[in-house]
Amino acid sequence: MDKSLCFYFQVHQPDRLRLYRFFDIGNDSQYFDDFANRTILRRVADRCYLPMNAIILELINKYQGQFKVAYSISGVALEQFEKYAPEVLESFKRLADTKCVEFLAETYSHSLASLISAKEFKAQVKEHAAAIKKHFGVTPKAFRNIELIYSDEIGAAVADMGYNVMLTEGAKHILGWKSPNYVYTNAINPKLKLLLKNFNLSDDIAFRFSDRSNPNWPLTSEKYAQWLNEAGKNDEVINLFMDYETFGEHQRQSTGIFEFMRALPGSVLANTNFKFRTPSEVAQQHQPVAPLHVPFAISWADEERDTSAWIGNELQNEAFHKLYELEKAVMATKDASLISDFRKLQESDHFYYMCTKFFSDGAVHKYFNPYDTPYEAFINYMNALSDFKLRVEKSAVKSAGKAKKASK
Amino acid sequence: MFGWEFPPHIAGGLGTACHGLTKGLAKHDVDILFVMPSASGDEDQSAVKIVNASDVPFTQTWSDMQTFLNKVDFLKVSSNLVPYIDPQLYTEYAGSKMEKSEFEQFKVKYGSKYKFSGKYGANLMEEVASYAMVAATIASENTFDVIHAHDWLTYAAGIAAKRVSGKPLVIHVHATSFDRGSADNIDTRVYEIERMGMLAADKVITVSNLTRNIVINKYGIDPSKVITVHNAVDFNEFKQVDVQRGVDDKIVTFLGRITFQKGPEYFIEAAAKVLKRYPKARFVMAGNGDLMNRSIRRVAKLGIADRFHFTGFLRGADVKKMFAYSDVYVMPSVSEPFGISPLEAMKSNVPTIISKQSGVAEVLKYAIKVDFWDIDAMADAMYGLLAYPALSQMSMRCGMDEVNELKWENAALKIKDVYSMAIAGE
Numbered sequence: 001m002d003k004s005l006c007f008y009f010q011v012h013q014p015d016r017l018r019l020y021r022f023f024d025i026g027n028d029s030q031y032f033d034d035f036a037n038r039t040i041l042r043r044v045a046d047r048c049y050l051p052m053n054a055i056i057l058e059l060i061n062k063y064q065g066q067f068k069v070a071y072s073i074s075g076v077a078l079e080q081f082e083k084y085a086p087e088v089l090e091s092f093k094r095l096a097d098t099k100c101v102e103f104l105a106e107t108y109s110h111s112l113a114s115l116i117s118a119k120e121f122k123a124q125v126k127e128h129a130a131a132i133k134k135h136f137g138v139t140p141k142a143f144r145n146i147e148l149i150y151s152d153e154i155g156a157a158v159a160d161m162g163y164n165v166m167l168t169e170g171a172k173h174i175l176g177w178k179s180p181n182y183v184y185t186n187a188i189n190p191k192l193k194l195l196l197k198n199f200n201l202s203d204d205i206a207f208r209f210s211d212r213s214n215p216n217w218p219l220t221s222e223k224y225a226q227w228l229n230e231a232g233k234n235d236e237v238i239n240l241f242m243d244y245e246t247f248g249e250h251q252r253q254s255t256g257i258f259e260f261m262r263a264l265p266g267s268v269l270a271n272t273n274f275k276f277r278t279p280s281e282v283a284q285q286h287q288p289v290a291p292l293h294v295p296f297a298i299s300w301a302d303e304e305r306d307t308s309a310w311i312g313n314e315l316q317n318e319a320f321h322k323l324y325e326l327e328k329a330v331m332a333t334k335d336a337s338l339i340s341d342f343r344k345l346q347e348s349d350h351f352y353y354m355c356t357k358f359f360s361d362g363a364v365h366k367y368f369n370p371y372d373t374p375y376e377a378f379i380n381y382m383n384a385l386s387d388f389k390l391r392v393e394k395s396a397v398k399s400a401g402k403a404k405k406a407s408k
Numbered sequence: 409m410f411g412w413e414f415p416p417h418i419a420g421g422l423g424t425a426c427h428g429l430t431k432g433l434a435k436h437d438v439d440i441l442f443v444m445p446s447a448s449g450d451e452d453q454s455a456v457k458i459v460n461a462s463d464v465p466f467t468q469t470w471s472d473m474q475t476f477l478n479k480v481d482f483l484k485v486s487s488n489l490v491p492y493i494d495p496q497l498y499t500e501y502a503g504s505k506m507e508k509s510e511f512e513q514f515k516v517k518y519g520s521k522y523k524f525s526g527k528y529g530a531n532l533m534e535e536v537a538s539y540a541m542v543a544a545t546i547a548s549e550n551t552f553d554v555i556h557a558h559d560w561l562t563y564a565a566g567i568a569a570k571r572v573s574g575k576p577l578v579i580h581v582h583a584t585s586f587d588r589g590s591a592d593n594i595d596t597r598v599y600e601i602e603r604m605g606m607l608a609a610d611k612v613i614t615v616s617n618l619t620r621n622i623v624i625n626k627y628g629i630d631p632s633k634v635i636t637v638h639n640a641v642d643f644n645e646f647k648q649v650d651v652q653r654g655v656d657d658k659i660v661t662f663l664g665r666i667t668f669q670k671g672p673e674y675f676i677e678a679a680a681k682v683l684k685r686y687p688k689a690r691f692v693m694a695g696n697g698d699l700m701n702r703s704i705r706r707v708a709k710l711g712i713a714d715r716f717h718f719t720g721f722l723r724g725a726d727v728k729k730m731f732a733y734s735d736v737y738v739m740p741s742v743s744e745p746f747g748i749s750p751l752e753a754m755k756s757n758v759p760t761i762i763s764k765q766s767g768v769a770e771v772l773k774y775a776i777k778v779d780f781w782d783i784d785a786m787a788d789a790m791y792g793l794l795a796y797p798a799l800s801q802m803s804m805r806c807g808m809d810e811v812n813e814l815k816w817e818n819a820a821l822k823i824k825d826v827y828s829m830a831i832a833g834e
Contacts, residue, residue: 022692022719023729026654318708375704379718386714390655 004237004282005228005274006195008070008144008167009244011049012110013041013077014349016370020384029391031341031384036370038084045085048248053091055258059265060100067265068100068276071244072144075108075128076347078135089135096136102278103132105140105163111346112310114145114154115297116324124343125161142167142279146348148197148241148300149307152293155186155194163192165283167241170196171298171305181235183283184292193283194292197241197300201231206242210255218256221263225271232274236286241300302357310351315378320351323385326392333395341388345381353377409442410543410555410562410569414451414458421748422559422582425615428642431455432820438827443546443565445524445539461542462524532561536601540564547573554578554827560598563605570608576830579609583745584622587669603627610830613637613823615746616767637823638771640816641751648756649725651732657690658794661734661758663727663749664741666697671740671763671780676703678740680710681787686794687715694719694730731756735800736793740780741766750775751814754807759800761789771814774806 018033059067073092081089095101107113107124108131114121125143133139143163145154150168158166170180180196204224208214216223232238243250251257268274277285301309311320323345330342354374371377409430413423430440434455447460524535543565547555555577557566563579570577585594585602606612606627612634614620620636623629660682662675672693679691693703693716700718707716722730731737737753737760744766751768753760754775762769763780776793778785793800 022717023651023726023733024654025717027652028654314705314708315713318711318713321711322714373701375701378704378708378713379720382713383717386717387654389714 002285003232003235003272003274004277004285005268006070006237006239006277006279006282007068008072008104008239008241008279009246010144010147010242011071011073011077011244012146013037013044013074013080014110014347015076015080015344016040017350017380017384020380020387022383025383025387026390029341029387031388032344033370037080041080041084044245044249045081045088047253048245049085049088050091051253051258052244052247052261053088053095055262056101057091057095057098059262060095060098063265063269065100066269066276068102068278068281070102070104070142070278071095072104072106073132074106074110074146075124075131076110076344078131093136096138100278102142102280103136103138103140104142104144104167104279105129105132106144106146109343109346110146110348111343112146112149112307112320112348112351113346114149114157115307115311116320117327118157120324120327120346121157122161141165142283144279147309149297150194150294150299151297152187152295154297155192155294156188159186159189159192165193165195165279167195167239167279168197168294169298169300169305170199170239173305174292174294174298178290178292179235180239181232181237182289183237183286184290185288187291187293190288190291193288195237195239195279195282196292198231198238199300201227201238202240202242205240205257205260206246206250209246209251209257209260219260221260221267222271224260224264225267228268228274229272232272237282238274239282309355309357310348313354313356313374315354315356315374316351319354319378319381319385322382322389326389329392329396333392333399335395338388338392338395345385345388350377350381354381409440409456410539410557410565411442411444412559412561414442414444414447416450417448421746424642424748425582425639426558427452428640428816429820429823431642432640432816432818433823435817436820436824438820438824441546441550441552443543445535459546461539461546464542464545536561536564540568544568544572547575554830556580556823556827557605558582560602560605563601563608567605567608576610576833577608578611578613578826578830579605580613580615581606581619581623581745582615584619584626586622586626587619587743587745599627609633610833611635611826613826615639616770618743618765618767618770619745635822635826637819637826638767638814639746639748640814640819641748641755641811642816643755643811647728649728649732651729653733655690657688658735659690659692659733660736660738660790660794661692661694661730661753662738662740663694663722663730663753664739666693666695666700666703668699669741669743670695670697671742672697672699672703673706674740674780674783674786675738676706676710676716677783678738678786678790679716680712681783682790682794683712683715686791689715689790689794691716692719692730692733693717694722694727696721727752728756731758734758736761736790738786738790739763739766739768740778740786742780744768751811754804754811757804757808759793759803760807761786761793772807772810774803774810776803 015032016036017031020031056069105125106128108128109124111124113124129140142165143158144167148169155166180198184194186192209219247257297307298305299307311317330338353369353371354377356374411426415423415427433440440456441459442456443459443461445461447458451458547569555566555569555575557563558580559582566577585599606629612623614623614634614636617636620634623634624631664670666672682689707713731753737758739747739750739762741763742765746767750760750762761776764777765780769777776789778789
């Protein structure tokens with residue numbers, strides 16, 4: 001039987017906060033650093049999104065339907081493309097037109113809502129699906145939670161929303177002796193199929209590609225195809241999931257990453273019996289082998305493969321809970337600008353900056369990080385959140401006043 | 409008079425105190441030659457004549473040099489002395505120590521000028537030593553009746569001037585090593601210099617009785633020559649600032665370095681207690697320091713981070729803004745020789761809570777005083793000032809009256825008396 005090779009890329013850029021000082025609380029409700037966000041997006045567009053999209057399009061045309069990839073683009077990234085780099089959005093649309101690209105569903109705000117609020121989670125997934133439909137004309141069928149966060153319950157909630165395939169991490173502590181290279185199912189609702197990231201082969205590209213201390217450096221597409229053969233000897237599916245910014249940003253153009261990707265499909269198609277498939281196609285093609293039990297949330301982040309990169313230390317816990325405490329009050333206001341800011345404050349990146357695990361995974365945490373220390377990140381975030389809370393309270397008082405008048 | 413800094417370029421309260429004190433002395437017809445390591449020329453010279461030590465060459469002759477070296481032998485401290493140092497930094501400095509005899513160093517410097525930074529950096533001890541040498545030159549070239557040296561950085565200069573001129577020396581203790589570290593963790597090299605200065609002095613002025621006790625008990629100085637002259641505060645140029653307050657909630661403020669000495673953790677614990685009873689309050693910790701990160705973690709852990717804000721280090725205008733924002737000011741210092749900031753708060757019409765372990769507590773009758781460790785009492789006081797307008801209004805009114813009474817003129821008169829005693833050899 002044909003084996004499947006599944007590429008999926010995460011595309012996301014956060015709305016970074018500006019330096020929001022204590023004296024701004026109650027006086028100024030502009031929280032975001034538009035200049036930095038624009039500058040960084042433009043830089044990443046030039047280094048990564050535009051050249052890499054061009055390569056993917058070239059490969060799809062060259063192999064006439066045999067090369068396929070999947071993207072999950074966060075809603076906030078789409079917004080930034082519209083505002084600062086419409087040509088990136090255009091190039092994604094051209095990719096969508098080839099029908100060889102699958103767009104995955106996720107939360108619009110790249111938020112951690114799945115861990116705390118089923119309601120918010122659902123609302124944001126809906127919002128995102130609508131955005132994908134609007135831009136690319138397709139409704140996403142496969143689901144990918146941000147940073148591959150997954151648990152039995154999250155999976156069940158995703159299945160309830162009508163998705164039948166979901167992507168997550170092939171975390172060792174969950175799999176044990178099992179291989180990530182098969183299709184599994186959710187432990188609560190077996191209709192939801194699970195694709196697991198092969199982190200060894202994914203990280204060979206995403207993290208180790210340019211590492212000269214690695215004995216396998218330099219990595220060539222032939223060598224990589226051989227590894228795929230070895231890894232897939234008895235297995236069926238290899239899922240290569242990674243940040244899209246790997247190409248050109250984390251691994252610079254000078255490392256040869258673009259040439260590697262240009263050559264990879266040829267090497268794979270010529271030397272292995274792998275076929276490129278999108279997540280939905282993989283789920284259709286392969287039978288699940290077993291349910292996978294994940295009682296506690298996993299993710300693709302850090303050595304622990306859990307959610308401790310975002311929620312774990314006391315700073316993150318405090319910020320996270322103080323934010324979601326406001327959910328009901330925010331939604332009750334029905335104020336579009338409040339809801340929009342509420343969603344932007346939910347972006348997982350704000351919590352990621354507060355992570356104190358600087359020593360083991362520092363390099364990754366520092367990337368794109370506007371703060372020197374997690375403490376600064378926390379102070380800044382809490383100041384902005386305090387102002388936001390004041391706005392919510394004021395709005396609630398106003399609408400209560402109106403309701404009273406109306407009842408009279 | 410030997411100082412280390414003078415407004416407008418100041419790092420701490422010492423420069424401000426020197427400024428106020430010299431202005432007060434000028435009113436009592438005392439002429440002052442104020443020597444500082446690095447003057448920038450824009451200092452207020454209405455009351456003093458500033459001598460910039462960086463402009464004075466070493467002009468001792470060779471034979472003088474030998475005797476001078478004997479005179480300043482107390483300075484055999486290598487230049488790796490930094491006021492606030494951690495073990496790692498120390499190893500770095502110790503590794504790069506220069507093994508050059510002092511005499512050679514002086515030979516190199518003869519006739520040249522030393523460019524002082526006037527800061528508190530890694531070369532501090534070298535600066536302190538060079539400052540003493542320049543002090544000797546200045547002492548031999550000027551006429552005066554008494555020498556007045558402020559804090560340990562200038563004690564060596566004071567001693568050198570005394571040995572060259574034979575005039576009496578008055579040492580002014582604004583802070584001691586015991587206020588900088590905890591009691592069992594002090595910099596012994598600084599302690600030695602401080603003690604040397606106090607022993608060599610004819611009179612020692614302390615800024616509070618609290619400090620006077622430390623000088624007597626911890627440095628073993630003869631009580632009869634230690635005199636307390638409380639600091640005052642100069643509000644001539646003080647202006648209330650108007651601010652647009654973004655929040656309706658009442659604000660309780662801590663303003664200062666976030667270090668062990670200032671007792672930030674007691675403020676945090678008391679804040680958590682108050683918030684349980686008075687949830688509409690906000691707390692602000694303004695400043696930075698080595699306990700800042702720990703404080704942030706504690707605030708997060710207590711779950712009060714949406715009501716407890718950190719501003720980072722605040723400069724001039726922002727400090728005034730912060731006072732204008734405040735409804736209660738708290739200084740929970742574990743050890744504070746004097747403490748000028750509560751006076752600024754009171755002048756800004758902010759009711760103030762101070763710890764009994766601060767020198768300023770000795771001169772303020774109406775400020776609310778608590779033990780720094782008594783977080784229940786501190787929380788009570790905060791709550792009282794927030795919840796009962798009568799109390800805060802009285803605190804404001806009395807505070808303003810009291811602070812207006814604290815004039816440098818009065819403090820200067822006492823200092824002039826100390827001068828007379830030193831000159832008379834009493």
